[in-house]
Amino acid sequence: MYGLPGRITYIIPLEGRQMSVNHIRTCETVYKEVSIGEFICETGERLPEVTLAYEQAGNQNAPLLLICHALTGNQYTVGTEEEPGWWRGLFGKEGIVPEEEFQTVTFNVLGGCHGSTGPASVNPENGEVYRLDFPSITIRDIVRAQKRALEVLGFTHIHAVLGGSLGGMQVYEWGLMYPDAMDKLFILASTPALSDYGIAFNHIGGEAIKRDPQWKNGNYQSNEDLDGFELARMTGMVTYRSRSLFHQRFNRRQNEENYHIQSYLDYQGKKIKKRFDANSYLYLLDAMNHHDITRNRGTLEETAQQYSADVYTMSFEKDLVYPKESMEEFSLLAPHALHFHIDTEFGHDGFLVEFDKWGEFIRYHLLV
Incomplete structure (x- = not known):
């Protein structure tokens, strides 16, 4: 069972569960790019043309899971058998979450360097690499770019948004900026604001x-x-x-x-x-550094109350930067939240390994 005292959830067997969609075998992994046109950052600075590279995997007739990657991560969440992605232990052919049940989309973040527009990209207006002429970006900019990309791709609803570390920061913002866009949020190894x-x-x-x-x-x-x-x-x-x-x-x-x-x-x-x-x-x-969900929104309690989706927060023992206490505090304030703490020696990197310790928690709450 998972949860805080008073918030206990029991895991039940799922082997005999009926599939929620009519499955034709369409599970595959593809890599593409999507243009979202001109983009104005929070600072007011302008990017004339933004492209986001992305991976799309799983059953493309199934509900959408948006996966958000960490600092030096990329869009290769599932990957292939020859080159497994960073969360293939959770999603994919051999993953804990059945690939027939969902499709996943992961964007390389705005400001990234694996195909999305970032400092190493060429400015189309002058033909030169942006370098430090690239505008300052925020987590909210990253999320707005992803939202626009999903709209261009034709997605109208997200079953769940999931991510750890920098990815978890994006999940926090998704739930506040677009509260009706998804059903569930899974935040791993990430606090409402980055600590000193x-x-x-x-x-x-x-x-x-x-x-x-x-x-x-x-x-x-x-x-x-x-x-x-x-x-x-x-x-x-x-x-x-x-x-x-x-x-x-x-x-x-x-x-x-x-x-x-x-x-x-x-x-x-x-x-x-x-x-x-x-x-x-x-x-x-x-x-x-600038991640803080309370910025221009009020106190932590006032901000946490703005979440409409179900929120699942997951902390990892011995995580030096994103402690359990901060995630638990948020979880107790949000209206529909549940916290799960994982005992691990891996610390912060726990969200990238030992899938058997926490993958079933995600699997269960995605499927119920």
């Missing part, structure tokens, strides 16, 4: 990039030149997993050159430079 502790680590990471001489005020030639980007990623990695997990995995083991934990962090630092854009990283860190 989270902002502090983001600041260290951002400064590591910007103080690198090769960053050149955003005009670097290649990520490969940026040692500061490696340091930013190492800093983030320390917050994503717990002290006890690092101890279990590395336990002060070493080779002739250094400790295994040092080699691990060096590897992660080099890896990020091959798959992500440093300027995009900075823009998304800034969007996370």
